[in-house]
Amino acid sequence: MAWRHLTKLFLRQFLENDLVSPDSDRAHLLAVVGAGLVSLTLFASMFLSAAYAMSVLTPGQAAVMTLNDKFFYVSMAMLITALVAAAQWDALALDQRDSAILDPLPVRPSIIRWAKLTAVAIFGAAVALAVNAFPTFVFPWMVSFSLRQMRATEVFWMMGIHASITLAAAAFGYLVVMAVRESLCAVLGPQLFTRMSPTFQASTIVLLGSLLFLVPPASTRIAQRGFSGWWAELPPMAFVGAYEEVSNNFIVDLPRRRVTARMAARDREGTALYEQRRPLMPALARRVQVLFGGVLSILVAASIVSALRAPVGGALLVTNERRRSRAGELIANAVIVRTQAARAGFYFALATLFRSKTHRLTLACAAALGLSMSFVVLTRTDLQSGDLRPGMLAVQPLLYGCLLAAFRHLVRVPPELRANWGVRLAWRAQRRAFTDGVCRAAMLSLALPAIALVFVPMAFVAGVQMALAHAALGVAGAVILLEAMMLGYDKAPFTCNYIPIAGAKGIVPLYVIAFLIGVSAFARLELAIMTGDNPLRGILLLASLFAILRIAALRQRELPVDFDEPPPALQTLGLHT
Amino acid sequence: MSELRANKLSKHFSGVRVVKDVTFTLKPGEIVGYLGPNGSGKTTTARMVAGLLEPSSGTVHYDGRDVREDLVAFRRRLGYIPEEPFLYPFLSGREYLQLVGRLREMPEPVLGSKIDGFLGLFSLSHAADQSISSYSKGMRQKIVISAALMHDPEIVIFDEPETGLDVTSTMMLRHLVRLLASRGKAILYSSHILEVVEKVCDRILVLHRGDVVADDSIESLRSLMSKSSLEGVFAQLVIRDDPEQLARELADLSSLSA
Numbered sequence: 001m002a003w004r005h006l007t008k009l010f011l012r013q014f015l016e017n018d019l020v021s022p023d024s025d026r027a028h029l030l031a032v033v034g035a036g037l038v039s040l041t042l043f044a045s046m047f048l049s050a051a052y053a054m055s056v057l058t059p060g061q062a063a064v065m066t067l068n069d070k071f072f073y074v075s076m077a078m079l080i081t082a083l084v085a086a087a088q089w090d091a092l093a094l095d096q097r098d099s100a101i102l103d104p105l106p107v108r109p110s111i112i113r114w115a116k117l118t119a120v121a122i123f124g125a126a127v128a129l130a131v132n133a134f135p136t137f138v139f140p141w142m143v144s145f146s147l148r149q150m151r152a153t154e155v156f157w158m159m160g161i162h163a164s165i166t167l168a169a170a171a172f173g174y175l176v177v178m179a180v181r182e183s184l185c186a187v188l189g190p191q192l193f194t195r196m197s198p199t200f201q202a203s204t205i206v207l208l209g210s211l212l213f214l215v216p217p218a219s220t221r222i223a224q225r226g227f228s229g230w231w232a233e234l235p236p237m238a239f240v241g242a243y244e245e246v247s248n249n250f251i252v253d254l255p256r257r258r259v260t261a262r263m264a265a266r267d268r269e270g271t272a273l274y275e276q277r278r279p280l281m282p283a284l285a286r287r288v289q290v291l292f293g294g295v296l297s298i299l300v301a302a303s304i305v306s307a308l309r310a311p312v313g314g315a316l317l318v319t320n321e322r323r324r325s326r327a328g329e330l331i332a333n334a335v336i337v338r339t340q341a342a343r344a345g346f347y348f349a350l351a352t353l354f355r356s357k358t359h360r361l362t363l364a365c366a367a368a369l370g371l372s373m374s375f376v377v378l379t380r381t382d383l384q385s386g387d388l389r390p391g392m393l394a395v396q397p398l399l400y401g402c403l404l405a406a407f408r409h410l411v412r413v414p415p416e417l418r419a420n421w422g423v424r425l426a427w428r429a430q431r432r433a434f435t436d437g438v439c440r441a442a443m444l445s446l447a448l449p450a451i452a453l454v455f456v457p458m459a460f461v462a463g464v465q466m467a468l469a470h471a472a473l474g475v476a477g478a479v480i481l482l483e484a485m486m487l488g489y490d491k492a493p494f495t496c497n498y499i500p501i502a503g504a505k506g507i508v509p510l511y512v513i514a515f516l517i518g519v520s521a522f523a524r525l526e527l528a529i530m531t532g533d534n535p536l537r538g539i540l541l542l543a544s545l546f547a548i549l550r551i552a553a554l555r556q557r558e559l560p561v562d563f564d565e566p567p568p569a570l571q572t573l574g575l576h577t
Numbered sequence: 578m579s580e581l582r583a584n585k586l587s588k589h590f591s592g593v594r595v596v597k598d599v600t601f602t603l604k605p606g607e608i609v610g611y612l613g614p615n616g617s618g619k620t621t622t623a624r625m626v627a628g629l630l631e632p633s634s635g636t637v638h639y640d641g642r643d644v645r646e647d648l649v650a651f652r653r654r655l656g657y658i659p660e661e662p663f664l665y666p667f668l669s670g671r672e673y674l675q676l677v678g679r680l681r682e683m684p685e686p687v688l689g690s691k692i693d694g695f696l697g698l699f700s701l702s703h704a705a706d707q708s709i710s711s712y713s714k715g716m717r718q719k720i721v722i723s724a725a726l727m728h729d730p731e732i733v734i735f736d737e738p739e740t741g742l743d744v745t746s747t748m749m750l751r752h753l754v755r756l757l758a759s760r761g762k763a764i765l766y767s768s769h770i771l772e773v774v775e776k777v778c779d780r781i782l783v784l785h786r787g788d789v790v791a792d793d794s795i796e797s798l799r800s801l802m803s804k805s806s807l808e809g810v811f812a813q814l815v816i817r818d819d820p821e822q823l824a825r826e827l828a829d830l831s832s833l834s835a
Contacts, residue, residue, distance in 0.1 A: 333685065340688075344679035347672065355667035355708075418663040421629055422673070422724060425657055426680035429649045434680070560648075 002107045003115050010119030013091050037080070037130045045135040048072065049142030057146040058263055060270030063252035064223040066143060067277075070165075070243050071226065072219035073135050075236040077128065077166040079212045082173035084127045086208055087361060089201040092120055092178055093185070093306075120178070128170035136163040149254050158247060165243045168288070172235065175295045177204065182302035189309050198355075202364040209368025210375070217376055227277050232284070235291055241284020249278055336444065337437050341430035345437025345493065350445055352494050353407070356415035363446070366406030370399040370450070388462055388531055394523040396458075396474045399450040401481060401519055405511075407442045408485040411493035420495045424563050431492055431561055438493040439482050447478035466530060473526050476542050481518075483549040492561045499565060579640045579654075580604050581626070581732055581763055586635035588621050595621050597787045598635070603732065603763045608754060610778030610795075611767035614815055617784045619767045620660050623736040626765065627657045639732070653681070656730035660737040660767075662717035666710035670701055670720045673709060677724045688727075695723035699746070714741030722750070732763045739770060751777055775807040785815040 048069055057065065085092060094116050102112050140158035144150040184200055185193045222240070225231055252274045256267065337346040353359050374395040381391030414420060451474040459467035501507060529538035581603040588596040596618040603609050613619050624630040626637050628648045637644045644651040664673055671692055678688040696705045699719040709717060718741050725733065735754065739747045754777050758764055768774050774781060775795060783791040791798055791814055795807055804810045812820075 340679040340682045340685065343685075344676050347679075348668075348676050351665075351668055351672060415667065416663070416665050418661075419665045421657075421659060422664065422677055422721075423680060424629060425627065425652050425655065426677045426724075427649065428653070428680065428682055430680070430682070 003111050003118070006102070006107070006112060006115030007118045007122070010091070010116050011122060014088055014119070014123050034130060037127070038134065041076070041131055042134040042138070044076070045073075045138040045142075049139055052142040052146040055146055056148070058259060058267035058270065059147065059149070059252050059254040059256065060267035060272075060274065062143065062147050062270075063249070063274040064270040066251060067222045067226070067240065067244075067274075068219050069139060070240050071222045071236055072215060073132075073139065073162070073166055074169045074239040074243070075215045075219065076212070077131050077170040078173035078236060078239075079208055079215065080131045080173075081124065081127050081170040082177045083205065083208045083212065085124065085174045085177035086201060086204040088123070089177075089181060089197065089204070092181055124171065124174040128167050128174070131170060132163060132166040135166065143251075147251070147254060149257055154250065157250075161243060161247045165239055165246065168242075168292075169236065169239045172239075172291060172295065175292075175299060177208075179295050179299040179302060180204065182299055182306055186302040186305035186309065190306075198357075198360060202360050205361060205364035206367045206371065209365050210371040213369055213372030214375060217379070223273050223277060227280050232280075238284050238287035238291055241281045242288045244278075244281045245285035249274075249281070252278075336440050339430075339433050341428070341433035342437035342440070345434035346441045347437075348494065349438040349441035352415050353410065353441070353445060358413060359410050359415060362406050362410055362413075363403065366402045367399075370402030373398050373402070388466065388527055390520065390523040390527055392458070392461065393470065393526045393530075394519050396451060396454040396470065397477055397481075397519045397522050399454065400447040400474065400478045401515060403446040403450055404442060404478065404481055404485060405515065407446055411438065411486075411489065412491070412496070413498050414494055414496065417497060420563055423492065423495045427492070427561065429558070429560065431490070431558060435486065435489070435493055439486060442482060443478060447482070448475070451475060451478070469530050470526065473529060473542075476546070477522055477526075480542065480546050480549065483546065483553060487549060487553055488556070490556070490559055490561070491565075492563065496561065496563050497565055579731060579763075581765075582638045583622070583626060584636045584638065586622060586625055586632050586637065588618070588625060588630065589633045595787055596625070596632075596784075599782075599784070599787075599789050600635075601782055601789070601792060603765055605731070605761045605763050606758050607780065608758045608764040608766055608778045610774035610781040611765055611784065612769075612771070612774060612781055612811060613784035616786075617815070618787045619784055620736055622784070623657070623659075623734050623765065623767055627655060627734055628652060629657075653728070654731040656725035656728070656733040658718075658721050658725045658733070658735045658738045660740060662714065662721045662741075664709045664717055664720060667708055669706045669708055670696065670712065670716070671705040673720055674724055674727065678727055681728045683728060691727050692723075695727065699723065715743055715746065718742055719746065726757075730762070732765070733757060734765045734767075736767045737769060738766075739768065739773065747773070771807045771811055781807070783811065783814050790814050 051065070052062075094112065098112070098116075136159055140155050140162055143158070144155045181200075184196070188196060226237055226240070231237065252271060259267065332346065333343060337343045353363060377391050377394050377398065381389050451471050454474070455467050455471050458470050462470075525538050525541070529535040532538070583599055583601050583603075586596060586599040587594070599618075599622055601609065611619050611622065621630065625632045625635075628637075628644055628651060631645075639651055639654070665676075668676065674692045674695070675688065678692065683691070692705075693702075696702050699722075701716060701719055704712065704716060709720065712720070718738065722738065738750060742750060751773060754764060754766060758779075766774065766778055778795065780794050781791070781798065782789055791810075793801070795810075798810045799805065799807070802810050802813055804813065
């Protein structure tokens with residue numbers, strides 16, 4: 001009985017540990033997250049499978065083509081489940097809060113541990129099912145459209161295999177994150193791990209997010225390049241091998257129908273390529289067992305070590321000391337923020353962006369998006385010639401642009417709405433100064449590190465002088481972007497009620513397109529400034545753009561900040577009074 | 578002299594009346610106790626006076642002016658200690674006080690010395706740089722009290738400030754309230770603890786189901802209602818059930834399950 005109640009409690013913790021809004025309704029959150037996952041996978045599987053529905057393929061062609069999609073589905077299952085696990089990092093194991101609440105109760109510690117394990121397993125299974133449910137039906141069914149010789153039993157057979165393999169891949173991704181977490185805890189010890197945990201969580205999310213965004217471009221030409229070199233070592237390739245082994249490579253062996261000479265030639269070509277890869281499948285499939293064995297061994301060993309290193313009775317008190325750099329504060333106060341209101345905004349923004357879970361995770365996702373977009377751009381750019389290319393110059397604005405866009409969203413999200421009374425009471429209508437401080441914190445903590453990250457490879461490729469010029473233009477670009485994004489923002493960052501953007505579905509894609517066009521235009525402008533005959537013209541353009549935006553910002557009317565403004569829907573319906 | 582006057586303050590939430598026509602004045606150097614059972618509207622009144630909640634009707638005047646005309650100016654002269662010390666859990670105590678002090682535009686050196694002073698006097702120096710999430714309720718309450726007094730306000734609203742405080746801190750708080758009043762601060766002191774109110778306050782307002790049922794000095798109320806203690810006065814004004822009988826029924830119910 002206690003076990004069941006505790007399992008329910010731990011499952012509820014997963015939901016309340018939410019990423020969207022700490023005060024949102026649980027059922028609403030569950031519906032949003034579930035619908036997001038399901039619709040994403042449904043959309044992706046329908047989109048990917050459209051090619052099968054619209055063409056007639058030969059078994060040779062289909063065998064090669066489905067390898068790409070199998071790699072995609074396996075990778076997505078693995079990475080999305082791993083990402084969800086990383087987002088729930090703290091809830092994957094018993095923590096101090098659990099100990100504080102549950103230790104005084106007359107419940108055996110083993111029951112608590114089993115309940116936690118059950119909740120973690122149920123949660124992982126639910127996510128894996130949500131991610132894989134639709135592709136399991138859609139993908140084999142759509143493949144059967146292009147391969148008329150596939151019998152109904154074979155379609156169902158393929159569905160069963162697809163479900164088993166993708167669920168196994170999802171389980172593997174989930175276990176990897178758990179193993180990483182437990183290993184870090186075992187190596188660092190509970191005290192140090194608690195301090196470092198947010199950094200590890202954010203890094204894991206950035207890494208997994210970057211990989212997730214790279215899955216679509218990586219899932220092409222798997223048959224051609226996926227079975228040799230480092231590609232073959234990727235975990236998803238092992239599951240692709242297992243998929244082919246369990247299905248007994250039945251697609252390529254399907255009976256041939258009468259087709260045109262051209263299609264027959266394509267069939268022979270596809271079949272030949274697949275037959276070259278077929279002998280590699282058993283070895284890849286065997287690697288799945290090795291991967292599971294390895295990750296489970298690490299997880300169990302790390303869990304045992306962690307349990308041994310944990311303080312008796314869970315009486316660990318982590319004080320979470322905030323280290324202060326007096327010198328850093330003095331320099332920042334003298335150089336970056338010189339008024340008290342700007343200092344309030346500056347330090348509050350630095351604390352919020354990196355200590356509030358919601359804010360940190362959003363920034364991690366933005367960093368992942370920026371990194372993966374940069375990677376895609378770089379793979380399409382000729383880096384060997386030594387000449388500057390717009391693609392190389394686009395990496396920097398992509399990185400800081402993604403981070404600043406996330407920052408612009410986050411200024412609207414209060415880290416703790418109930419605590420805003422303190423700010424409201426102390427507020428002296430200094431919105432502009434406070435917001436300036438917040439923007440400087442964003443420049444210092446988000447844009448400048450992104451620019452610094454690009455500096456070293458740029459110096460290596462194009463020389464230190466060019467890298468310095470690129471960095472200087474990057475700072476100018478980031479300042480202009482930030483100024484443009486904050487134009488029209490008339491609230492106090494991080495303290496006001498969160499109001500969703502009206503008509504976000506229509507506006508956000510436009511923003512994305514505008515952002516990509518802007519990045520491309522800025523990279524070309526930079527190229528003209530750095531290599532052109534008349535760099536002054538470009539610099540003047542940037543300076544005038546900044547001046548226009550600054551003047552527009554200064555001319556903006558200062559209205560009293562409404563900290564508790566209700567959402568527009570409530571206002572329209574008159575439900576806010 | 579500056580006087581705070583609440584005039585017919587009322588508040589409705591979704592049509593439910595929480596506070597009705599509350600009227601009182603608060604003079605410099607005066608401590609007004611604000612008493613009432615749970616749900617009587619004490620916190621709602623305190624929030625309306627502090628300008629954190631807009632009244633459905635009625636006004637609050639300070640220095641002869643409606644405070645809502647210039648809330649920012651009013652709040653410069655106000656200190657507020659809420660019942661629930663909601664703070665930003667990821668900030669340290671020092672960082673929170675810095676945030677509040679900087680928003681109040683206190684000069685940096687003054688702010689630094691005041692923060693060190695408050696943290697030291699409240700025995701929080703050892704925890705000054707720890708995140709508030711690791712603080713006990715009492716520690717949070719001390720941070721809130723420090724934030725409310727740092728800027729030397731003219732009016733201070735205490736909304737059940739002793740919640741979570743230890744015995745020493747409660748005693749210190751009692752003396753602090755007296756001292757603040759002696760230095761000319763106007764104090765509205767809302768509390769459940771009758772003993773504290775009796776010792777500290779010059780005058781009391783008793784609220785019951787949103788209505789003010791008494792507004793007088795403790796001595797006058799005692800003699801008017803022929804009661805020897807504030808507890809007796811309070812019981813006669815707002816307690817409808819016999820507490821002893823209720824306690825007996827609760828004890829019986831508890832032993833029933835055993």
